[in-house]
Amino acid sequence: MAPPATDAATTKQEQQHAAGGEGVEVGGDLRLVAECGTVVRLSRSAARMSTTLFDMIEAGCAEGGIPIKGADVGTLRLVAAYCEKHAPHYDPVASAARLRDPFPPFPIEFTPASYAVKPVTQLDPDPHGLEAWDRKFISDLPDNSALFNLIIVANLMAIEDLVDLGCTAVADKMRGKTPDEIRVALDIENDYTPEQEAEVRRENAWAFED
Amino acid sequence: MESTPTAPARCEIARLPDDLLSATLARTGPRDACRAAAVSPAFRAAADADAVWSSLLPRHLPPLADGEHPADPLPTKKQLFMRLSDPGSPVLLADRLTSMWLDRATGARCYMLSARKLGIAWGDTPQYWRWIPINLYRISEAAELRHVWWLEIRGEIDSKMLSRHTTYSAYIVFSLAQRRLGLYYTCKEASVSLGGSSRSTRRVCLDVGHDRADTWPSLRGDLPEDTLFPRVRGDGWMEVEVGEFCSGEGDDGEVSFSLMETSVIKSGLVVLGIEIRPKEQGV
Numbered sequence: 001m002a003p004p005a006t007d008a009a010t011t012k013q014e015q016q017h018a019a020g021g022e023g024v025e026v027g028g029d030l031r032l033v034a035e036c037g038t039v040v041r042l043s044r045s046a047a048r049m050s051t052t053l054f055d056m057i058e059a060g061c062a063e064g065g066i067p068i069k070g071a072d073v074g075t076l077r078l079v080a081a082y083c084e085k086h087a088p089h090y091d092p093v094a095s096a097a098r099l100r101d102p103f104p105p106f107p108i109e110f111t112p113a114s115y116a117v118k119p120v121t122q123l124d125p126d127p128h129g130l131e132a133w134d135r136k137f138i139s140d141l142p143d144n145s146a147l148f149n150l151i152i153v154a155n156l157m158a159i160e161d162l163v164d165l166g167c168t169a170v171a172d173k174m175r176g177k178t179p180d181e182i183r184v185a186l187d188i189e190n191d192y193t194p195e196q197e198a199e200v201r202r203e204n205a206w207a208f209e210d
Numbered sequence: 211m212e213s214t215p216t217a218p219a220r221c222e223i224a225r226l227p228d229d230l231l232s233a234t235l236a237r238t239g240p241r242d243a244c245r246a247a248a249v250s251p252a253f254r255a256a257a258d259a260d261a262v263w264s265s266l267l268p269r270h271l272p273p274l275a276d277g278e279h280p281a282d283p284l285p286t287k288k289q290l291f292m293r294l295s296d297p298g299s300p301v302l303l304a305d306r307l308t309s310m311w312l313d314r315a316t317g318a319r320c321y322m323l324s325a326r327k328l329g330i331a332w333g334d335t336p337q338y339w340r341w342i343p344i345n346l347y348r349i350s351e352a353a354e355l356r357h358v359w360w361l362e363i364r365g366e367i368d369s370k371m372l373s374r375h376t377t378y379s380a381y382i383v384f385s386l387a388q389r390r391l392g393l394y395y396t397c398k399e400a401s402v403s404l405g406g407s408s409r410s411t412r413r414v415c416l417d418v419g420h421d422r423a424d425t426w427p428s429l430r431g432d433l434p435e436d437t438l439f440p441r442v443r444g445d446g447w448m449e450v451e452v453g454e455f456c457s458g459e460g461d462d463g464e465v466s467f468s469l470m471e472t473s474v475i476k477s478g479l480v481v482l483g484i485e486i487r488p489k490e491q492g493v
Contacts, residue, residue, distance in 0.1 A: 119458035171237035207244035
C-alpha cells in the first residue's frame with residue numbers, strides 16, 4: 001500500500017525547498033528510518049534532545065530520511081515518544097551539568113526527620129511530572145530486551161537523558177541483589193570457576209557483609 | 211511489526227557496549243558495584259572500571275594537608291574510593307584541624323571537625339579547659355573540661371564541602387571522665403542552622419545511665435520527654451546527635467552547629483569534635 005501522505009509531505013518539502021535559498025530550515029518533522037525501512041517522524045524541537053540530530057539540523061543535512069542503523073521501528077517509536085514528551089522542558093545546559101556531576105548517581109533512601117533543617121531554596125523535585133511519566137515509560141517496556149534496545153539506540157542517537165534513564169532502569173534491576181539473583185534477573189551465565197568466584201568475593205568482602 | 215524470535219537470546223546484557231555497562235553499574239552504588247564483580251568475569255571487568263568509580267568519587271576534594279597525597283598515586287579509581295572511604299583512616303584537610311572520609315555505602319563526604327576547629331567558649335582559659343594530646347581520626351588534641359558554668363560549643367562548615375542532595379546528621383563526639391559534674395540531670399540545647407536562617411533545636415543529655423530510668427523513673431529527673439541520649443560508638447567514644455539537615459545544592463552558605471547550657475557548673479567532659487555524616491539509611 002503506497003503511503004500517499006508521505007509522498008505529499010515530500011513534495012511539499014521539496015516545493016518549500018525550491019521556493020528560496022532563505023528559510024531552508026522549513027520546520028518540518030524529521031523522518032527517521034528504521035532498519036526495516038519504516039519512517040518514524042520526530043518534530044524538530046524533540047530532535048534537539050539528540051546531539052546527533054541536533055548537529056545534523058545545524059549542519060543543514062537533516063532533510064530527507066535519516067537512517068538509524070540497527071534500530072527496529074518499535075524502539076524508534078519509543079525514543080520518539082520520549083523526546084516529544086521531554087522536549088518542551090528540555091534545558092541542555094542543566095541536563096549536561098547534572099549528568100557531568102550527579103550526586104548521588106544512584107538513589108539513596110533518605111527521609112529527613114520532621115525536625116531536619118532544610119534549605120530555604122528547596123524546589124519541587126518533579127515540577128512537570130516528567131519523573132512519573134518516565135517511571136511508567138520504563139515499566140511499560142515488555143522485557144529486558146526492549147530496555148537494552150532502547151539504551152543502545154538512545155546511545156547511538158546521543159540522547160544523554162534517555163541513556164541515563166535506561167541505565168538507571170537496568171541498575172534498579174541489580175541493586176540490592178546477590179550475584180546469583182542478578183544472574184537470574186538478567187539471564188547471565190556464570191562462567192567463573194569456584195576458585196575465581198571465591199577470590200572476587202574475598203577481594204570485595206565488605207560488600208558481602210550483611 | 212516484524213516477527214521476533216520466540217525464545218529471547220541468552221545474556222542479552224552482553225549487547226551493551228562496555229561503557230554503557232559501566233554507566234549502569236555506576237548507578238547501582240558502591241556496594242552493588244562491588245557485588246556485581248562476582249556475577250561473571252565480564253561483569254568484573256566492567257564493575258572494576260575507572261568509569262564506574264570516577265562517578266562514585268566526589269568530583270572535587272577539598273585541599274588536603276601537605277603530604278596527604280600518597281607518594282605513589284593509587285592505580286585505580288576503585289582503590290582510591292576504597293582508600294578514601296576507610297573510616298579508620300580519614301585524610302587531613304589543609305587546615306590540619308578537620309579530617310574527611312567518604313561514606314562507603316553512599317560516597318557522601320563526611321567530616322570530623324576537631325575540638326580545636328570548634329569555637330569553645332573559655333576554651334583558651336586553662337583553669338576552665340585543658341587540651342590533651344590524642345591520636346585519633348588524624349586529630350591531635352581533645353578539649354577536657356575542668357569546670358565551667360558557661361558551656362558553649364560552636365562549629366560550622368561551608369555547605370559547598372558537603373555532598374549535594376544528602377540528609378546529614380551531626381554528632382558531638384565526646385567522652386566522660388570518671389568524676390564528673392552537672393551532666394547527668396541537665397540537658398543541653400543543641401541546634402543546627404542552615405545559612406543563618408532555617409534552624410532546628412533539640413535537647414540532648416551528655417550523660418549515660420538513663421536507660422535504667424524505665425525501672426527507676428526518678429533517675430530521669432526533670433529531663434524533657436524528647437531529650438536525646440548519647441550512645442557508645444565503635445571506637446569507645448560517645449556521641450549524641452546535635453541535629454539533622456538536608457544539603458540541597460550546596461549554595462546555602464554555612465551550616466552551623468551549637469551546643470549550650472549555662473545553668474549549672476559542669477566538669478568531666480572531654481570533647482573530641484563534631485562529626486558530620488549521612489543520616490543512617492532506613493531510619
